[in-house]
Amino acid sequence: MAEASSVFLCARWIMSKQHSSNEARLNGDVTERVRSQYEQLPYPHREPADERKRLCMTELDDLNIVNHYCFGGERDLSGGLRILVAGGGTGDSLVFLAEQLRDTPSELVYVDLSDAAMKIARERVRIRGLDSLVQWHRRSLLDIAEMDFEPFDFINCSGVLHHLENPADGLAALKSVLKPDGGMALMVYGEMGRTGVYQIQRLMRIAAANASSEQEKIDLTRTMLSNLPKTNWFVAGGGLNSLTADSSDAEIYDLFLHSQDRPFSVDELYGWVEEAGLHVAEFTMQNRMLYEPAFLLGDSNLVEELSSLPDRQRRAAGELISGSIAKHNFWVSARAESKVDGIRAEYVPCLSQLGQQYDVLTAIEQAKTPNVSIQVNLQNGSSVKLAIAMNDSLRAMAKLIDGSRSLLEIVVAIVGPGASREKIDRVWSELQIAIGTLRQIDFIVFRQKVDRRTQAA
Template identity: 45%
Template sequence: MPDNYLSEVRNQYEALPYPACNPQDEHKRLVLTWLEDLPMVNHYCFAGKQSFQKGFRALVAGGGTGDATIFLAEQLRHTDAQIVHLDMSQASIALAKERAQIRGLSNIRWVHDSLLNLPALAAQLGSFDYINCSGVLHHLADPDLGFKALQSVLKPDGAIGLMVYATTGRIGVYQMQALMRLVNGGETDAQRKIANTRDILASLPPGNWFKRSEDLHHDHKAGDAGIYDLLLHSQDRSYSVGELFDWLGEGAAGGKQGHGLHLAFSDVQRGRSPYLPHMVLGSKPPAMAAALRKLPLRRQYEMAELMGGSIITHSLYLTRNAACSAPYGDTDYVPFFYHEPLTGEIASQVFGNSRGQPFMLRHQHSGVSVTVNPGKYGAKILALIDGRRSFGEIFEQFRAAWQGKAAAPDNAALFADFAESYETLNALERLLLRHVSVAAAAT
């Protein structure tokens, strides 16, 4: 292994592969990773036009024990796509390989190396349509050097799925890390550090900030590797929304240039909802909520992160510009429900009970409560969404059943009327889009 990776970090993941897993569990279930759901990748990274055929190539940089790699490979099993799993830990790669063997996956290439060496590996590995880098950059001495390494093997029209730690939701974690550095002092034995941490966790008073926010965190309940990764890591940093925009987006106000990329945030199971003030403030928003909704998205995201306090990681897609997301307002796009067993009939009933008046949508799966204006026709449009019809076909069918005295609304009027319903469901990642040129099987 090269010397450009922090030795303590490398040793940690050799001794305690992360995330901890039992390969035999592959016989029972498939671990799903949020950013690698192909319909999501297609919607946010390839304008809904990616078929994942024709030599699609994905890199999982810092793939650990293989969650993202296995999920991608399973979804792409019947295509000619290739996934490259790169990791600095031989122990982690061994576990990931065993998982792949159990599933009979042959579309993965295994590389034992540091992601910091990607520029030198480019001739050997080639370039990639999609790169996953989840939970890695924040453990580097120089995260930007790592990000530049990822960009060196990304195709010009490729995309990156990134996860880094979030500052606000991890306040208690960093206080615990500081505490355990004091408790462990000069202790070098990992098992002794873990034992000390378990003892402290069992005795924390209710006023401790980690204790107050413990429901946000799960790693410390999942064995030694989780405890070490969460509370004893030797190299761990976090980011606010604003810092990510400064670094990866348009840059800081003071003149420091960012990477100029488009950032599309999507929190696990909650989508954009924890980044939008009107969705964070719940069922009794203040009078200013409508005004906040009109502010630039970056500012809304920064405020919502502080309002909610529950974002512990930032998951996002990075693309060259906003046009890489599937556009709302194009009749050649197919809307489809995702992430829960939702049908047009069910959605129509929920949105139709208010008879076209604003109503409080209480979304059980995400915990979000938000006021939605379904418009005059929202419920009827939702009823026609079946994952096969395009908006053009849906609107034609809507007009075919029109019984009003006035002329039936045109496409522009229907898109405008349905916009808030779409935006709400899309913000929750429950309604996505794909282009008509892409078969439903691809998503």
């Protein structure tokens, strides 16, 4: 009995030391300041009751797109996923992911420092009736490696790593719980598009140095924003900067008064990811056009010269040309080759949530003109217009895309029995051109007909 008691006391001592270690990390200077901010001002501001009338869609978490870029289109999403939302805040990504995985055997794990933010996220999930899918942990993402989690298929960490004293530590912690064939959705701040923001941050460290409270700092910042001259870089940025003196306290504090904020250039981002032993799979549609010289320059010789560069250098050049990228939204993979390659007859075309938002298939079905024009909004507030040449094959395809039929099955359904080789080739060629445009903007993505993990089992 004495031996058992001794073991029990020893176990309690070890657990208390582990708890103390975790608390020390949680209460580190930078982490504690960040936690305190989000306790006072949960971000982004959300009213849980709004879940009854709308769903916030986050492009990074569109699972059909994730399947295309992170899993090679090889996942049958109805079989469920194990997902970590690290730094889940008030729950935008968590809610969107859980809603897509409703009625699947999925597990979602939420981790965040802030009780206040977690309370909002939990209520949003409860209102949607998704409680059974989610586990909740109030911890730093730096603790994740110590939390005995089973590995995850997919990890979302949006708007968090740039707030760490050492973002490499955070990325390493996430990688430690990622499956060997898993993927992540990350958002970190961009350097070029936030030039004016960082000038205001420096300004407010001077102007609000003697403020007696966080609210006084916010009020001073509002006053400053209302009085800046047109020559100020933040004001001159115009559409790059959506915040104004009328924005919420949480938005103003997060943008201008945050205690820890480290941006990345594209080149730095690639280096950071590669040093962690991961691979950049792709940037979101609303981001990646802004990295491409072909979308930014009018001189064909310049475009040809820059377009021949490897991805990292070409996109670094594009970022410098654009000068407007404030956030890098992208997916990384544990595998070097993780995205669907090309357009093949056996692929199953799937309409992404983004494509649904633009209602692209209805636009194609109902088109009365020779071309369907699609205006796509980009991250910096600009837009691009893409034209799709209309034909009967494309109209028929729009009615047949259901996430189950392969491109081959769609072509067979369009041409009908006994079709000539010439007709089959014509329809296939017409669909390839249209699908290529819709793929370019992630309205259509691909999955494989069979989940290869199930096949291997």
